[in-house]
Amino acid sequence: MKSTEEHKIIAGCQARNAFYQKELVKRYSGKLMAICRRYARDDASAKDILQEGLIKVLKDIDQYQGKGSFEGWIKKIVINTALQQRSRKRFTYEIYSYENLPEGKILPEVYSQLSVEELIAIINQLPEGFRVIFNLYVIEGYSHEEIAQMLAITPSTSRSQLARARKILQKKIILPSKIRI
Amino acid sequence: MKTNDFEKIAREKLTQDTYPVDVDALWDAIEPEVRPRKRKRFLFLWMATGFGLLISLFFITQKDSRLAQSPISSAEKIHANLAPPIDTIEYLKDSKKISRPKVADNKLKKAPKDIPGFTNTVKSNVKDISGSTNTVKSNVKTTSAFVAVSDSYHSSSSHRSFTRAEMDETQNTPSLQIKQEVLSLTPKIKITKQEQEDQQGVEADAVTGIPARTEDKQPIATVVLGNQNVPEKNDPVEIEEREETDVLLPPPGQSKTRNNAPRLLLGGGVHTGVSYQMVELTTSDPANEAWLQNRIETESNLEQITVGVEALLKTKFNWYLRTGVDYHRSVSQFEFSGTLIDEKETNGLIKTIRNPFNGVVTEEYGVTSERTETLWNKKIFNKIHQINTPIIIGKEFSLTNWTVGVEAGALLNWSLRQSGQILDGSNFYYLDDDPNDWFRNKTEMGWLGSIQVGYFFTPKTQLLVGVVYQSPITLSEDHNPILQKQSNIGLQVAARYWLVN
Numbered sequence A: 001m002k003s004t005e006e007h008k009i010i011a012g013c014q015a016r017n018a019f020y021q022k023e024l025v026k027r028y029s030g031k032l033m034a035i036c037r038r039y040a041r042d043d044a045s046a047k048d049i050l051q052e053g054l055i056k057v058l059k060d061i062d063q064y065q066g067k068g069s070f071e072g073w074i075k076k077i078v079i080n081t082a083l084q085q086r087s088r089k090r091f092t093y094e095i096y097s098y099e100n101l102p103e104g105k106i107l108p109e110v111y112s113q114l115s116v117e118e119l120i121a122i123i124n125q126l127p128e129g130f131r132v133i134f135n136l137y138v139i140e141g142y143s144h145e146e147i148a149q150m151l152a153i154t155p156s157t158s159r160s161q162l163a164r165a166r167k168i169l170q171k172k173i174i175l176p177s178k179i180r181i
Numbered sequence B: 001m002k003t004n005d006f007e008k009i010a011r012e013k014l015t016q017d018t019y020p021v022d023v024d025a026l027w028d029a030i031e032p033e034v035r036p037r038k039r040k041r042f043l044f045l046w047m048a049t050g051f052g053l054l055i056s057l058f059f060i061t062q063k064d065s066r067l068a069q070s071p072i073s074s075a076e077k078i079h080a081n082l083a084p085p086i087d088t089i090e091y092l093k094d095s096k097k098i099s100r101p102k103v104a105d106n107k108l109k110k111a112p113k114d115i116p117g118f119t120n121t122v123k124s125n126v127k128d129i130s131g132s133t134n135t136v137k138s139n140v141k142t143t144s145a146f147v148a149v150s151d152s153y154h155s156s157s158s159h160r161s162f163t164r165a166e167m168d169e170t171q172n173t174p175s176l177q178i179k180q181e182v183l184s185l186t187p188k189i190k191i192t193k194q195e196q197e198d199q200q201g202v203e204a205d206a207v208t209g210i211p212a213r214t215e216d217k218q219p220i221a222t223v224v225l226g227n228q229n230v231p232e233k234n235d236p237v238e239i240e241e242r243e244e245t246d247v248l249l250p251p252p253g254q255s256k257t258r259n260n261a262p263r264l265l266l267g268g269g270v271h272t273g274v275s276y277q278m279v280e281l282t283t284s285d286p287a288n289e290a291w292l293q294n295r296i297e298t299e300s301n302l303e304q305i306t307v308g309v310e311a312l313l314k315t316k317f318n319w320y321l322r323t324g325v326d327y328h329r330s331v332s333q334f335e336f337s338g339t340l341i342d343e344k345e346t347n348g349l350i351k352t353i354r355n356p357f358n359g360v361v362t363e364e365y366g367v368t369s370e371r372t373e374t375l376w377n378k379k380i381f382n383k384i385h386q387i388n389t390p391i392i393i394g395k396e397f398s399l400t401n402w403t404v405g406v407e408a409g410a411l412l413n414w415s416l417r418q419s420g421q422i423l424d425g426s427n428f429y430y431l432d433d434d435p436n437d438w439f440r441n442k443t444e445m446g447w448l449g450s451i452q453v454g455y456f457f458t459p460k461t462q463l464l465v466g467v468v469y470q471s472p473i474t475l476s477e478d479h480n481p482i483l484q485k486q487s488n489i490g491l492q493v494a495a496r497y498w499l500v501n
Helices: A004-014 A018-039 A043-059 A068-090 A108-113 A115-122 A128-139 A144-151 A155-180 B001-015 B022-028 B037-067 B164-170 B178-183 B192-200 B286-298
Strands: B076-080 B123-124 B134-138 B146-150 B158-163 B189-190 B202-204 B212-213 B222-224 B237-241 B264-283 B298-313 B319-354 B361-399 B404-425 B444-456 B461-474 B484-497
Touching: A004 A018, A018 A068, A018 A115, A018 A128, A018 B022, A043 A068, A043 B022, A068 A144, A108 B404, A115 A128, A115 B001, A115 B158, A128 A155, A128 B001, A144 A155, B037 B298, B037 B319, B037 B361, B123 B404, B146 B212, B264 B286, B264 B319, B264 B461, B286 B319, B286 B484, B298 B484, B319 B484, B361 B444, B404 B461, B444 B484
Parallel strands: B146 B222
Antiparallel strands: B076 B237, B123 B134, B146 B158, B189 B222, B202 B212, B264 B298, B264 B484, B298 B319, B319 B361, B361 B404, B404 B444, B444 B461, B461 B484
């Protein structure tokens, strides 16, 4: 259910009203920046993604038909923007490798103590491709079929890369847990 | 699953996460991009300026041409079917170019130097005398009655007008003897219908005795020198073809005779050409350096063409203004190669162990990974469409039918980029073919310079060959980490058609 304020913002943005466009930026930029940080390697790249994503949102807002969550629609555009920008820079990241890390002990009790920054730091240690799929599947909640469509890969590739990501994370989680205990 | 605990917590915390953003700074960066109307308006204004200038000047040209129907540019002349005049006088301003048909057997006299204080730009066709329908028009500035000395037979536009004071003044000038010549003849005077209608509030002319307006800027009378029989309106006229040798035609498409040439000539044309592109690629991100270096090393220019239409306005001094629309397309290609690593994991039986002592068989299950490496090679195309709207100022130098032109000016560039790729041997993806990325976010300004050699095949048709240089213009999108600037130098062929009266 959309609030009255959200309705006003959508209508105002569709009318290209600068006031409501800025209101949209003010209202959603914090949440969207958090998403961008999960897909970007650094804050500068995250800001670029956010800026480009919001431009697309404001330009294409006429395409929003009012079906489904408006916030979800915006998030999807920003995530797609992040993936596109990643693909442009992919020439430098195309070939990734990872170590076969030894498995370590997992201490579930420390998960809840991790801050957002620590969680992001752990996820960001994943190789580029694994990180994207982990974010899309685990955090955003997309299915492997959807991810396959977004990244132009097969669903089985998405599944296998997620499995590898999980394996790597199991190793990564040990470190902060040792510090905290 | 223990990993799922981590994932659950990560999902809960990260989906609710917000991060502080400087909204004002962000909005400042976004606002210009979400308001494309201003740029479109700018583009429209630029194009409208060029074409508006041309159209307005075109109408000026038309008006001017009607007023100054030059005997030089006419293909034929109207002569009264009468005996040649005893004597005719034509004074030309600079006395350098004289154009008279031989049949009139006129004696041409060198014009006196300009007398200060009067204007000698009467433009008259006086066709009422010879039976045609034109009326006398003039922009002579005079405050007293005057007489327009005119050769009415030839509808000449090269007339000289004299005020009364000027006529008196020339009496004392032995070399001119204008007054004597004029007054020794018995002028036959015709007043056009239009003039009759206009003759309200006139006063008598002291020289001719004809009513004349004191404040009018138009001549009220035409003096025909020495005609024994002045043709009436309905007298037959003969049309005589002008022979080329009889008149001093200016070079085709040119306006050398200042007295007679229209002020402006309108022309239109088409051009096409090929060019060589000079590409400058830079990036501010060191991570892109290797990619960039590879592109520079492997990039080749496949195609570069230009076609365009143009409209021109040329002054009698051969300065011209050119505008139009150019379409420019360039296609380049560069290559990349590498290895794609794909790992697949499957859960299943890993190995079977049989104890040789007791015969017990143990099966071990787990994840088996399958690693595939695929060599890939892709060719990336960059096809850039550009539309330029130039506003150019040029100067043309002429020698008989040959011309040399030099021109330079500003251009407004709008470009559309298309990318594509061929990928061999893998399903590696590349999302840069998103149509949203085709359109650039802004237009660019640049400049253009050209040297052209032309030849007039007919008085109206000109063919040109020239070298054109276009200054570097940014063609990459704003968000593209690679900045691409491109300049062109090329060879162009143009055909122009001049509307010459």
